[in-house]
Amino acid sequence: EAGVVQSPRYKIIEKKQPVAFWCNPISGHNTLYWYRQNLGQGPELLIRYENEEAVDDSQLPKDRFSAERLKGVDSTLKIQPAELGDSAVYLCASRIGTAATNEKLFFGSGTQLSVL
Amino acid sequence: DAKTTQPPSMDCAEGRAANLPCNHSTISGNEYVYWYRQIHSQGPQYIIHGLKNNETNEMASLIITEDRKSSTLILPHATLRDTAVYYCIVRSGGSNYKLTFGKGTLLTVNP
Numbered sequence: 001e002a003g004v005v006q007s008p009r010y011k012i013i014e015k016k017q018p019v020a021f022w023c024n025p026i027s028g029h030n031t032l033y034w035y036r037q038n039l040g041q042g043p044e045l046l047i048r049y050e051n052e053e054a055v056d057d058s059q060l061p062k063d064r065f066s067a068e069r070l071k072g073v074d075s076t077l078k079i080q081p082a083e084l085g086d087s088a089v090y091l092c093a094s095r096i097g098t099a100a101t102n103e104k105l106f107f108g109s110g111t112q113l114s115v116l
Numbered sequence: 117d118a119k120t121t122q123p124p125s126m127d128c129a130e131g132r133a134a135n136l137p138c139n140h141s142t143i144s145g146n147e148y149v150y151w152y153r154q155i156h157s158q159g160p161q162y163i164i165h166g167l168k169n170n171e172t173n174e175m176a177s178l179i180i181t182e183d184r185k186s187s188t189l190i191l192p193h194a195t196l197r198d199t200a201v202y203y204c205i206v207r208s209g210g211s212n213y214k215l216t217f218g219k220g221t222l223l224t225v226n227p
Contacts, residue, residue, distance in 0.1 A: 004159070042203055042217030043160065056214060091159050103150060103207055103215050107159025 002026065004108035006092050012114045018080035021111045025073070025094030032069060033105065034077050035091040043091055049075065050098040079113075087115045120204045125222045128198075134191040136221055138204030141185045148207050149180060150215060151189045153200040160203065160217070163189065194225045 005024040013019050025032050031050050035043035046065070048056040051072040060067065064083070069075040079086055089112050093105040121139040128134040140149065150165040164171055164178045166187075171178045177190040191198055203220040 040219070042219055044217070045214050048214065093159070103148075103165070104162045105152075105160070105215065107161070109157070109159055 004092055004094055004106050006090075006108035006111055008111055009109065010112050010114075012116065013082055014116050015084055016081040018078065019082050019113060020079075021077045021090050021092075021113075023075045023077070023092030023108060025075070025092070026096075026106055029094035029096050029106070030072070030098050031095045032075050033093040034067060034075070035093065035107075037089045037091060037110070039088075046077070082113075082115045084115050087113055089113070120206055120218055122202075122204050122218065122221045124219065125224070128191075128194045128223060128225050130196060130225055130227050131193055134194040134198065134223055134225070136189040136191075136202050136204075136223060137186065138188070139186045140204070140206045143184050143206050144208075146208065149178065149184075149187050150205040150207055151176070151178065152203045152205065152215075152217070153198075154203070154220070155197075155200045163202075194223075196225050196227065199223060199225045 007022050011019055033048050034046040036046055037043040045059055047054055047060045047067050049069045052069050065079055067077045089110040091107055091110040093107040095105050148165050148167050151163040152160040153163055154160045163175050164173055166178045166180055180187045201220040201222050203217050205215050207215055
């Protein structure tokens with residue numbers, strides 16, 4: 001079974017430039033998450049999708065961050081414009097089902113973003 | 117969600133049991149205890165979770181105290197590949213649920 005696939009693996013951009021991350025969850029997984037992980041910290045939830053609906057985006061900085069999950073499968077996370085403080089690892093995760101009974105998440109390897 | 121407290125780091129000899137503690141003294145009745153780990157340059161990996169009873173799977177055992185205020189993750193025979201950051205997370209069973217990761221415990225397994 002293929003795991004959660006993220007691309008690119010690394011991205012280096014200059015500040016004020018746009019950047020996008022792509023995630024392909026495990027087939028059949030209804031719930032998809034985007035997390036951000038700063039160096040030395042645990043992952044922080046940005047947004048959670050149940051199918052194509054964003055059900056928790058309270059932690060997403062909406063002035064510069066946007067996300068979409070068309071057709072309830074793949075997802076993209078965009079930052080425009082990027083700032084120096086956005087340098088972090090962006091992790092995508094998915095799990096089967098949408099009920100609150102089991103938070104067994106499967107994570108991708110992440111995209112490491114460096115903003116210069 | 118209840119807050120957890122974990123030691124920042126621990127060491128363990130290869131082949132010995134690794135016992136990772138977690139305090140969650142403010143846990144409420146419907147909150148689950150989850151453990152994840154993160155090997156360097158990888159995303160977190162689910163290990164195990166429980167509510168009240170002790171749990172065991174192919175990766176580890178989870179021991180939850182009777183008052184549920186603390187738990188211990190046990191890796192019975194640690195290997196070098198178990199070197200990772202281990203996260204203990206308490207998650208509500210309600211509708212507004214999410215996993216909130218702290219800084220975790222860096223477990224270093226030494227040869």
